[in-house]
Amino acid sequence: MNFLMKNSRVILFPFFLFIAINCKKESPKVLPVVSTSSVSNITRTSLNSGGIVTSDGGAIIIAKGVCWSKNQNPTISDNKSNEGPEKGSFSSSIIDLIPGYNYFVRAYATNSVGTSYGNEINATTLVSLPTITTNGVNEIYFSGATIGYNITDDGGTSVTDHGLCWSTNQNPTLSDSKTINAAGTGSWVSTMARLTPGATYHVRAFATNSDGTAYGNDVTVVLLKNGTEAPVTDVEGNVYKTVRLGTQVWMAENLRVTKFQNGSPIPNIEDSASWANSASAGYCWFLNDSTKYKSSYGPIYNGYCVTDSRNISPNGWHIPSNNEWITLINYVQAADYGCGPIKEAGTLHWLSSNIIATNSTGFTALPIAYRDKIGSFCRDSELGKNCYFWSSTVDDTLGLYMIGIGYENYNIGPLRDIYNSRFGMAIRCIKD
Numbered sequence: 001m002n003f004l005m006k007n008s009r010v011i012l013f014p015f016f017l018f019i020a021i022n023c024k025k026e027s028p029k030v031l032p033v034v035s036t037s038s039v040s041n042i043t044r045t046s047l048n049s050g051g052i053v054t055s056d057g058g059a060i061i062i063a064k065g066v067c068w069s070k071n072q073n074p075t076i077s078d079n080k081s082n083e084g085p086e087k088g089s090f091s092s093s094i095i096d097l098i099p100g101y102n103y104f105v106r107a108y109a110t111n112s113v114g115t116s117y118g119n120e121i122n123a124t125t126l127v128s129l130p131t132i133t134t135n136g137v138n139e140i141y142f143s144g145a146t147i148g149y150n151i152t153d154d155g156g157t158s159v160t161d162h163g164l165c166w167s168t169n170q171n172p173t174l175s176d177s178k179t180i181n182a183a184g185t186g187s188w189v190s191t192m193a194r195l196t197p198g199a200t201y202h203v204r205a206f207a208t209n210s211d212g213t214a215y216g217n218d219v220t221v222v223l224l225k226n227g228t229e230a231p232v233t234d235v236e237g238n239v240y241k242t243v244r245l246g247t248q249v250w251m252a253e254n255l256r257v258t259k260f261q262n263g264s265p266i267p268n269i270e271d272s273a274s275w276a277n278s279a280s281a282g283y284c285w286f287l288n289d290s291t292k293y294k295s296s297y298g299p300i301y302n303g304y305c306v307t308d309s310r311n312i313s314p315n316g317w318h319i320p321s322n323n324e325w326i327t328l329i330n331y332v333q334a335a336d337y338g339c340g341p342i343k344e345a346g347t348l349h350w351l352s353s354n355i356i357a358t359n360s361t362g363f364t365a366l367p368i369a370y371r372d373k374i375g376s377f378c379r380d381s382e383l384g385k386n387c388y389f390w391s392s393t394v395d396d397t398l399g400l401y402m403i404g405i406g407y408e409n410y411n412i413g414p415l416r417d418i419y420n421s422r423f424g425m426a427i428r429c430i431k432d
Contacts, residue, residue, distance in 0.1 A: 029058040032109035036066070036118035037091070044099035044126045044156050050083075050091035051107025051118050059111035061085045066092045067117075068105045076108055076115055099156020100127040100210070127156035130185075130207035134164075134216035141331060142224045142245065143341065143360050144193040149205030149216055151185040159183055162207040164190045170202045171218055178206070192221075197360060199223055228362070232431075234314040235259050242431070243362040246331040248324065249431035251317070252364050254298035258283060260310035266301075272375030276422060281305040281312075284424060286369060287377055296349065297368040303400045303421025306390050317429040322393035322401040324430055329403075332361065339365075339405050351384040365405055371424030388425040399423070 033055035041048040049066050065081035067074045081092040097103060103125065107118035131153035138146040147164055163179040165172045179190045188205075195201065201223070205216035229242040229249050234257040241252040258266050260281075269275045269282040283299040285292075305312050306319050313319055320328075332341050343357035344350060344364045350357065351367075367387045369378045391401040399420040419425075 027058055029111070029113050031113050031116040032057045032059075032061060032064075032087075032111050034064065034107050034109040034116055034118045036105065036107040036121050037089075039105060039121055039123040042123055042126060044128060045097045046093065046095045047097070047103070047105075047123055047125065048091060048093055049105045049107070049121065050089065051109075052089040053087045053109045056087050056109075057111050057113055057116075059113055061087055062110045062112070064090055064107070064109040066094065066105055066107050068094055068103050070101055070103060072104050073117075073120060074104050074106055075117070076110070080108070097125045099125050101125055125156070127209065127211045129211050129214035130155045130159050130162075130209055132162070132205050132207045132214050132216045134203065134205040134219045136219065137221055138189060140221065140224055142197040143195050144191060145195075145201075145203075145221045145223065146189060146191045147203055147205075147219065147221070148187065148189045150187050151205075151207050154185050154207075155209050155211055155214070157210045159185055159207050159209050162188065162205070164192060164203055165206055165215075166192055166195075166201045166203040166221075168199065168201060171215070172202055172204055173215070174206060174213060195223055197223055229431075232314050232317060232429075235261055235263065240314075240429075241362075245328060245361055245363065248328060248331075250320075250328070250363060251429045252362055254366065254368065255301075255312070255427040255429055256294065256298040257312060257314075258299065260308065260312055261315060262310050264310055266305060266312070269302075275302070275371065275375035275424070276373060278302065278422070279304065281308045281310075284371065286371075286383070293368075297366055298426055300368065300371050300424035301390065301427050302371075302424050303390060303419065306392055306400060306427070307394065307421070312427070313429045316432050318432055319390060319392040319427055320430040322391040325389075325391050325401075325403045343405060349384060366426075368426045373420045373422035389428050390425050 032053055034051050034053045037050040039047050039049050053064055063082050065083045067076050067078050067080040069078040083090040102122055104120055104122045106120050108115050130151055133150045135148040138148055160183050161180050163181045165174055165176050165178040167176040181188055201221045203219045203221055207214050229244050231239050232242055233239050236257050236259055238256045243250055243252045267282045269284055270288045281304040283301045340356035340358045341360040342363035342365050344366055345357045345359045349366050365387050367384045369383050370388045371377050386406050389403045393401040395418045398418040402419050
């Protein structure tokens, strides 16, 4: 019995060992296990992340890295890095991002079973102040200036406001005077207005985004003075103040002469019928009252005085052409929004609605009325509402161009018109 049991053990041991060896099965393959590292080194366009593959799932790791998107739960169908096979830790540099955006990041690992993802981390790329440069001065006026500037970089988020700020002190800010343009980047031009003639200003362009306000370099602007020029005297000895406006020099008073340059008298035509029937040079005083209107307003001249070859202007001066008037108008309106800078301020001569007048140029336009082509004066109550000046530009069919300025008008331009030479208006001269 003992013998048999001993022999049975000898026979049975190999048999059970065979069964145990042949019954062992291969473990199943599963997805890898991966976790995502924290985000670091965040800039406007990049950040760093990574992860660690702690289990290959029983199969060789084919690829690992991070994937990212502006949407949650990014996958390898979105943007991704590939840091190679094998388990272990890895790091990835994520580049070419958009400044100021929130990105979602997950580590991934792929084996033959598939791809698994780590925990999700999000981070927002940085923004910075815009990049802006103040250019040189485009144009300078007597009470303003036009300056350009360039916004070359929005800093990673939309520029909401930009323009110019200025002060008599260096490095002006938004707390000083400013212009504001629409949002955006690129090249811009802006105009400062209603400033003190002859003063020195410091100007900087600015641009604002969600990170704050950036300023360009400080540019110094010296405005033109209301250029008091040497007075001019006509053939009768009348002396006139003059003023420089931009590239032009103008009389600052209406012409008062009653003779041509050669000394020939200009007929004083008082009678309405004679005025209407005249086809040659003539003048009158408003309402034929020289005592009241001579010293301030000057005469009313018909259009034939303008075209007479004997020349009514002082030597070295002439009656301005329509284009010369337009040059003045553009200069004044660009600097100060309308005709106010050339009109006498207050109500000494203009009506009480003369609210826009500043006379900041020293041109001192006065509201002398006209005489029409049949010789009629406007009512005395109309005096103070408008002034009319001849130009020397001839229209072959209708007469001469003129310039009109009203007491409530902000813009001179639309009042340009063409009038028959039998009309009577004031004259201002411009230097040759």
